[in-house]
Amino acid sequence: MAAYPTHSGRVAIITGAAGGLGRHFAPALAAAGCDIAIADLAPADEVVAQVEALGRRAYSEICDLSDAEQVTGFANRVLAHFGRCDILVNNAAFMPLIPLSELSLAQFRKFEAINVEAPLLLAQALAPSMLKHGYGRIVQITSSTVGSPMPGFLSYVTTKMAGIGLVRALAAELSDKGIMVNGLSPGLTKTAESEKNLPPALFEAVKGKQLIKRTEVPTDLCGALLFLTSESCNFITGQNLNCDGGHLF
Numbered sequence: 001m002a003a004y005p006t007h008s009g010r011v012a013i014i015t016g017a018a019g020g021l022g023r024h025f026a027p028a029l030a031a032a033g034c035d036i037a038i039a040d041l042a043p044a045d046e047v048v049a050q051v052e053a054l055g056r057r058a059y060s061e062i063c064d065l066s067d068a069e070q071v072t073g074f075a076n077r078v079l080a081h082f083g084r085c086d087i088l089v090n091n092a093a094f095m096p097l098i099p100l101s102e103l104s105l106a107q108f109r110k111f112e113a114i115n116v117e118a119p120l121l122l123a124q125a126l127a128p129s130m131l132k133h134g135y136g137r138i139v140q141i142t143s144s145t146v147g148s149p150m151p152g153f154l155s156y157v158t159t160k161m162a163g164i165g166l167v168r169a170l171a172a173e174l175s176d177k178g179i180m181v182n183g184l185s186p187g188l189t190k191t192a193e194s195e196k197n198l199p200p201a202l203f204e205a206v207k208g209k210q211l212i213k214r215t216e217v218p219t220d221l222c223g224a225l226l227f228l229t230s231e232s233c234n235f236i237t238g239q240n241l242n243c244d245g246g247h248l249f
């Protein structure tokens with residue numbers, strides 16, 4: 001039986017890969033054969049070193065995704081550096097908890113800029129390269145919170161839901177030309193950052209709502225991301241894949 005093709009020779013952008021989940025996504029895609037470009041507010045030196053140790057090329061920029069000019073500039077510099085981009089993983093997100101009574105319009109617009117506008121601008125800047133090569137995979141990292149919002153999550157859930165709308169609308173424009181666009185929806189996942197910032201009781205509560213009674217870890221998501229960004233994912237588009245231990249209620 002012929003081996004299924006995967007990622008050999010592909011170039012992948014992952015936003016927000018200096019920390020959190022993105023720090024795990026970058027080496028997973030590099031190990032599958034991708035060169036990696038990272039945009040993050042924080043330096044991504046450690047992740048760059050990991051990618052290079054896997055024999056792949058890496059490019060990273062300090063980039064504020066809430067600034068449209070920086071977003072488009074980053075995409076164009078990645079295209080100039082690698083000559084192409086095949087995979088876009090919109091992973092970075094703005095996610096502080098702010099209740100309705102305290103939310104300002106300026107704050108809400110920051111959620112929109114990072115969680116919705118940056119993914120749109122990146123897709124717009126990178127689609128011509130993907131179309132030229134007849135191949136593209138765009139993955140929007142969404143969130144299981146859209147199915148079960150909690151107080152304080154108003155701007156996060158609203159913009160994460162908009163991200164699912166973006167997936168469906170981009171898929172309608174691009175899928176027939178070889179670009180698959182899908183969402184990947186994690187449940188509450190233990191990373192160095194989430195473990196430090198969130199109360200243990202929240203992890204226990206979410207675990208209780210999952211069919212699989214353990215806390216999600218980043219490697220639970222890597223396999224799904226590898227599939228959605230691979231050549232094997234060539235007839236699935238416009239979907240949002242829940243990878244959350246079966247968070248059904």
Ligand SMILES: NC(=O)c1ccc[n+]([C@@H]2O[C@H](COP(=O)([O-])OP(=O)(O)OC[C@H]3O[C@@H](n4cnc5c(N)ncnc54)[C@H](O)[C@@H]3O)[C@@H](O)[C@H]2O)c1
Nearest residue numbers: 016019020021040041064065091092093143187188189193
């Ligand atoms: N960790 C979870 O439990 C969980 C659950 C559901 C969904 N998600 C989603 O997964 C994705 C990653 O989450 P995470 O937990 O790794 O988050 P995180 O906060 O740990 O990491 C996010 C990364 O994005 C970067 N970033 C933030 N704002 C930026 C900006 N304006 N410009 C450039 N970079 C910026 C940060 O510097 C950081 O490296 C997000 O889309 C989040 O909504 C995470």
